[in-house]
Amino acid sequence: MQKKLIVALILLLGIVVGGCQSQRKIDDIAEVEEWNPMGGNGSSSTLDVSGLVDDETSGGETLAGVGTDDILLDDPLSKRVVYFDYDSNVLTPEATRIAEAHAEYLASNQGMALVLEGHADERGTREYNLSLGESRAKAVSDIFLAMGVSVDAIRIISYGEERPVDLANNEDAWSLNRRVEILY
């Protein structure tokens, strides 16, 4: 998995070196980290880079002809997880963008059932985190409701800190575990 991540980084580096404005390159590479919804720390054994692999293999052949902006401004619908700050249920601009894209899609495809799964990192007590996970899922749900998704289509479940994607106890793992998964 780590290998694939490196391959992707090299490919993207190649594009950058291949001739865009140099000022944007660094930003673009920095964005690669965010691009992978399951994180890019490379140190975790539970890293799921399946989304990344698809994009990489399908786009590999034609990369040279595609502008970096087209690759990096990827479809927010491909992201099913939004992340939060410590002990916060406030959506980041990125999380809002992703939630709004899904909300727009679901609003025009009424009848689809949506599950919002709220999660927390291991810091804080387990019962508090159960509530925190729910308040995160509700914050995402508010966007769906505001954009016209039926309240009956949304199911909110909190798992608190009971289902971490990364078991390590460091900031990289915690930032992956503070999340809401958008499932439909």
Place this chain on the structure above:
Amino acid sequence: MLLILLFLASLMPGNASAVLTIQISGGVEAGMPIAVVPFEWRGKAPPPVDLRNIIAGDLYRSGRFEILPVDDYLSRPSDNRQVRYKDWRLIKAEALVVGRVRPLGADRFEIQFQLFDVFREQQLVGHRWEVGQSKLRKVAHQVSDLVFKTLTGNSGAFDSRIAYVEVERIASTGPTYRLMVADSDGFNPRKIVASSDSMLSPAWSPDGRYLAYVSFEDGRSKIVIQEIKTGNRMKVSERPGINGAPAWSPDGKRLAVTLSHEGSPEIYLMDIEGQRLQRLTNHSAIDTEPAWAPNGKSLVFTSDRSGRPQIYRVSARGGKVVRLTFEGKENACASFSPDGKNLVMVTNQGKGQQIGVFSLSDKSLRILTDGPFDESPAYAPNGSMVLYATQRSGREIMEFISTAGRARQVLRSQKDAIREPAWAPLNR
């Protein structure tokens, strides 16, 4: 000086999974010096259980005693006729425990013990038991309770039980969660229920017959009450949203719980059948982790209504909510000491999560542990110790800390994680 005594794992019955390590760090402040002589064994095969080690471990863990090392003993009496008080005054022992174990036949043992006051040169208490092998550890804990009660005036809590959640992670099948009940020192663990979904927040009924807990079976939180003896389970709340943090009222008739079916997480009182609800809190913030005062008249709970989690108090009839904690960035998961005078809680003072004791009279907070991943503190039923979950080298384990003297003992398991401890009430 760090002295580590390994308790005799090899003597554990069957496939018992808890392994105890006693870790004496820095010695116990102002503990009473006590000599515990190895019990005389009158049998041919090696003794099935080392009673002396169990008793010494219990007494150490309470934080009230300094256990004098066996190597310093000038004699090894096993009853009053063999005791030479001068031997014990010389090594500055104030109290002396002696005893013997005698096999009476197939799976039958006689145990005798005596406790002496070294300065008054008199026996303070003595007792005899006849039991099968499976009860030998229980007898040792009862000896500890008699010694503790005689020398401190307070009830011992060694002959009691704990509940906790054990996690085994298997790559091919995913984790298995087991709700376990064990002796107060982690020995004789037995499974109450196993699940492929997480379980948390076990809470003992006041009569010690039932555990209420949160189960994620079928993928959603629900509150289950289970009778320990029969294994009979009753789902008492599976409302939409959160069903969490059960806490039994002292009279055993109600559960305080956290529910979010009406909006944000609130504290409710619920009858044991899970039907009638009385809502205690009403705030858009998180309200959770209710705990009853021993007199049943009020509860404390965690709320982030001020921005960060802090401890609040409310009458069991509802009404005005009063904030109790102001010290520290975060305080959570409080519960009352058995005398109702203190709260034990998880506190974050900027150095991660530590266990602290908050005095309800002078509002002071005394930090007991080093952190930074300490949580789920549970008072022993006599208030002398706190059992809590923590992490060492990335592994979830549990530790005991005495409320006086700061004696610390580590409870390890061969399983991947042990957590969510709950201490049973006494003598049930």
